[in-house]
Amino acid sequence: MLGILLGTLALHLPGVQTGVNRLDSVKLLFTATSAICITGLTVSDLGDGFTRFGQIIVIVLAQIGGLGIVTFGTLVAMLAGRKVNFTERQLLREQISALNVGGAVSLLRIILLYTLVGELAGAALLALRFVPQFGLGDGLYYALFHSVSAFNNAGFVVMPGGMSQYVQDPLVSLVIALQIILGGLGFLVQLNVLTHWQDPRRNRLLIYSKLTLSTTAFLLVTGTVVYLALEWANPGTLGPLQPAGKVLAAFFQSVTPRSGGFAPLNTEALVSGSLFLTMALMFVGANSGSTGGGIKTSTFAILMGSAWNLISGRTDLIAFGRRIVPENVVRAGTITAIYTLLVSGAFFALLVTNPKLDFTHLLFETISAAATVGLSMNTTSQINDPGLLILTVLMYLGRIGPVTFAVAINARRTNKSLIDYPPERDILVG
């Protein structure tokens, strides 16, 4: 919250904007929130409207936001003293002990090192393409900017011509897609996979890792196949590309809703089936504690599993030989309900404040903001200031998660009702 305020102030400094499409205070607040929350939505093109100085402020805010989430998501478990439903702490301790890390400071050092290595490696690979194209200075700047933007799942783009010019370029596409995927998996799962790979017998692969890795793979493959089928002949998207380029672009398009925000194809030109798929993928999002948003892959997997259970008449929810406890199913349903309410409320408020804008465009924009994806049907610049303020709040709540928000509010309240009410089973549900 403080970061958003300071970021907004920083963007008010002279020399931030070029003068093209000058932004007022509400739009600067929106941009700072979009950066800190690593959403990536922008009212005007960052490449045109912001100077290098302004762009660097934005990417630094995104770096702070991304680092904050990874660190917070990992540290909260170690430091928190209060009880939570899930044993994030225990899960983490197991991993940290495997790395022989004693305290929070050592862990922070590892996270910083991991970020630095990931971003520099990405920048080096991107530089192979960008330096020949833009010259040494600009090439390195673009390589570093977009590597940081991708590694933190921010989705800001500043280069002339945008990201879609590399839609058939395997180097740029795959580097950025990989960074988005890793960011969406989150530090915990990557750490678990790494330690498991080093010593499979001492470090078991957690059920949580298996669940989220398989869900992510399922979403990636399904998305790629469906985009390929629906957009194959669309002249506005995959139509003009070579077959290999079509596959690459469909894969990238399937990666970006989880929640990269780089648009390999013109979102507005997608057929309506692809638009809906993109909204659904954005809504599901990435892993808990990662730089991605949405209801999270584990929530989605548990709901799908429960649905299948109810349909097939089973009572226990089994995943990889373990029974998922009912508390987690309740949590998955409740979180999805809260998330749906949040998105619905914001969408309704946007419709009322911007009655002239298209229903589908605003729905897409709302989900993109809530899930901190940053894809847009080129709508952001048409939304009025009240609408931008609604999206600002939504990006913030979507980023910190409705539950974190709730826990923060209620940290001081009692957790259990004092009266022991008699149970009620006589409710017809559904």
Add this chain to the structure above:
Amino acid sequence: MLGILLGTLALHLPGVQTGVNRLDSVKLLFTATSAICITGLTVSDLGDGFTRFGQIIVIVLAQIGGLGIVTFGTLVAMLAGRKVNFTERQLLREQISALNVGGAVSLLRIILLYTLVGELAGAALLALRFVPQFGLGDGLYYALFHSVSAFNNAGFVVMPGGMSQYVQDPLVSLVIALQIILGGLGFLVQLNVLTHWQDPRRNRLLIYSKLTLSTTAFLLVTGTVVYLALEWANPGTLGPLQPAGKVLAAFFQSVTPRSGGFAPLNTEALVSGSLFLTMALMFVGANSGSTGGGIKTSTFAILMGSAWNLISGRTDLIAFGRRIVPENVVRAGTITAIYTLLVSGAFFALLVTNPKLDFTHLLFETISAAATVGLSMNTTSQINDPGLLILTVLMYLGRIGPVTFAVAINARRTNKSLIDYPPERDILVG
């Protein structure tokens, strides 16, 4: 299922169609399904395209459908031998004993009597308006047809000029609105209220009744206020009406998504905020075991309660001094997930088969079909045959409910997994 086949065959009889906009077999199948499932969607205007004979077949199918649901929803509890999560049976027994009804046959007699009285009373009141307007024969026919259509929440309209001509007429509007509300409450709740009213000490008002009555009231009041605010000056809807007429029309518009299907206002002319509200109200729907569809008011109330609990840091879900058991929360979340999947899948299939049609129009149509509401943005006639078949399946699944469908499929399977898997708590959800 058999009813749909026989209904479709009956609609193939000579003399059913007038010749205006002749329907092919797929469209007749769609119409028969719409009637049996009391959805009310029609490909072409029933008043123009169907003869009186054809209209009577449609309304008889709707009567069979409506009676089937009330009877089935009430009888299944008495006759079913297998265990279900909720104690529908016990709930019902209590009520039936209050009425001194011994068996299924007596109960059936009561339901038939209740239907007959409700429909005749409605028809008598509607006749006060329709006989002066259309003459004795036509007036009585229209009164009876629309009373049956409203009492069963079917939503079919055959009179010239449609239902919107009575938007400022308190008699017609209130009679039809009342029939929709009662139909959406369902037989069980009405029975409970009636017996409670007769003898409050012997027959307690069930928690289920309190929960669904208060949720229904909340949805009605909220809907009326929001429609009034958003549509007040809209020249296509409330704009031209007198203030009293505006209130009446906003109230009717708030009743019809639960799931009457009569359109007091031109749905296509609603502002986008009202459209979204209508979609949300249709999605929530009416009570379990009623002639209404949707995820049901109790499911909605439980999800809202759980969401509020998670936000306010409470663990027990309390309603009217009772603790709702976690099984019901799991069920509410799972049913909503299944319903969302069903709607999403059908919507995606519609988008792919009808790529030229508008995203918002098709979304509205899909929710309307799934929740058996029957409101439309005048889209039904533009949907191609594959799309109509998708909606036919959706109306059927939406009507019988995904869970009933699942239970029917799995009646013979074992209910409990044989292996006792170890529990898994280490899942990050949300």
